[in-house]
Amino acid sequence: MKKILTLLFVSVLGGIMTLSAYKLFFENDSKFFVSQNTTKPAVIQTSNAATSGLYNAATVDFTSAAENTVHAVVHVMNTSTMSAPMTIQDLFMGRSSQRPQIGTGSGVIISPDGYIITNNHVINGAQNISITLNDNKTYTAELIGTDEKTDIALLKIDADEDLPYVTFGDSDQAKVGEWVLAVGNPFNLNSTVTAGIISAKARDLSGVSAQSFIQTDAAVNPGNSGGALVNTNGDLIGINTAISSQTGSYIGYSFAVPSNIARKVVEDIMEFGNVQNGILGVTGGALNSKAAEEFKVNDTEGFYVSDIEENSGAANAGIKSGDIIKKIDNIKISKFSDLSGYLNTKRPNDVVNVTLIRNGSEKVIPVKLSKSEIMTVEYLDMQLRNIPKKIKKENNIENGVIVVKNENYALYKNLGIQPNYIITEINGQKINSVDDINNIKQKYGNEVSKIGIINNKGQKENFIFR
Secondary structure (H helix, E strand, C coil): CHHHHHHHHHHHHHHHHHHHHHHHHHHHHHHHHHHHHHCCHHHHHHHHHHHHHHHHHHHCCCHHHHHHHHCCEEEEEEEEEEECCCCHHHHHHCCCCEEEEEEEEEEEECCCCCEEEEEHHHHCCCCEEEEECCCCCEEECEEEEEECCCCEEEEECCCCCCCCCCCECCHHHCCCCCEEEEEECHHHCCCEEEEEEEEEEEECCCCCCCCCEEEECCCCCCCCCCCEEEECCCCEEEEEEEECCCCCCCCCCEEEEEHHHHHHHHHHHHHHCCCCCCECCEEEEECCHHHHHHHCCCCCCCEEEEEECCCCHHHHHCCCCCCEEEEECCEECCCHHHHHHHHCCCCCCCEEEEEEEECCEEEEEEEECECCCCCEEEECCEEEEECCHHHHHHHCCCCCEEEEEECCHHHHHHHCCCCCCEEEEECCEECCCHHHHHHHHHHHCCCCCEEEEECCCCCEEEEECC
C-alpha cells in the first residue's frame, strides 16, 4: 500500500512539473507565433482566396434576384393541330384525323402592360397561346411578332393591373465566370430557379457562325425555353433557348440569346413589325493558325476581310480586302460569332467604329451600317437571299429572291427547286426582297398555295398546290 501511494505521489508531481514547463516555455512561444501569423498579409490573402474560390456562392445574395424574377417569368402553353394517321375507328365513326397538340415553355414579362418575350420555337405554329402567371392567373396571349433567325417571339396579354416585370441588362458587359440564375418552368414545374456561371460568350451551335449565345452551366431542361437568364442584380441578360445534350435533358451546358439582341428584336417588332438588320457588308473568316497561314498574315485572332459587298457601309467607309477587324466599338472580335452577335444589336444607319489592322498599322474607321443585298432568310427549309443589283441587271431580272440552299426534299423532287433558282411569287404576292418573305411568313406561315420561280435556264414557271 505504501509503495502504491509513493508511485501515485511521484506521478502527480511529475505531471505538475511537466504542465508548468509547458506553460512557461511552449505556450508563450505559441502565442508569439500566432501573433506573427495574424499580422502577415500573405496569410490573410491566401485564406481569403481559398474561401472565395470554394465558397464564393455563399457570399452572393441570390434571393433578391430570384424573388424579383420568378414573379415576372410565366408559363407559356401553345395549342396547335396536327394530322395523325387515319385509323379504322376514325373511318367508321366519322372522326377527323386531326388531333390537338400542346406545347409548353416559359416567357418573361418585360413591361407592366403585359409584353412578354419568349422563344419562337415555343409558340411556332400555335393556334392558341395561353399564359399562366406565377399567381396562377391565366390569360390568352396575342402574338405580336417573331424572328426565326434569333428564335425570339413577342407576345402581349391584357391584365387588369400592372404586372411585375424584369428590366433588361447589358449582355455585352456580362463576364465569363459571373454568377447567373436561370428561371423558368422545366417539365411544367413552375417558378424553378437554378444557378451557375457564364462559361462562354458568343457561342455558335449552328456551324455557320449565325448564332452568338451566352453559354452557362446553370441547369436548363425542356420547358425552360423562353425563360430568363438574370445576373445577381436581377437584370435580364439572356433568354434561355437551347441545351447541348445527347439525351434531351441537361448535361452541363445551356445557351441563351443575349439580352441586347433580344431587346433589339422586340423593339424592332414593336416599331417596324419586323427586324431591321444593320449590315457591315464584309465577307471573310475568323483567323487561327491555319487561316493565318492561308491568308499569309501574322495575326491569329480577328476577322480577315476577303471581300466587300458593293455599296455596303464597309465599302463606303473604305474598308478593304485584306483588312483584319480586331474590334467593333468596344467589342473584341476573336471569331465571326463575336462580329455577327454584336451587329445583331444594330440597325441600318447606325454608326459603329471598326478597329482594324492594315499593312501592320492599326486604324479606326467609322462605318454607317446598311441594308445588304445579301441578307438571307430561312423559309420552307430553304435559305433565301436578295439578288444583287448587278446580277439583276445582267440577267434582266425584275424581282425575286435567290435560293442559296434547299433542304426541302418535296420542293426539290416535285418542282426541281435547287440553289440559284429564283422565287418571284408566293400565294399571288410579288417577291422583291427577303423582307417580303418575312411578311409572307407572318401572314401565311408555311401554307403555300402558289409559287412562281425562274429556273437555272432562265425559264419562268408557276406551280399551284391543290
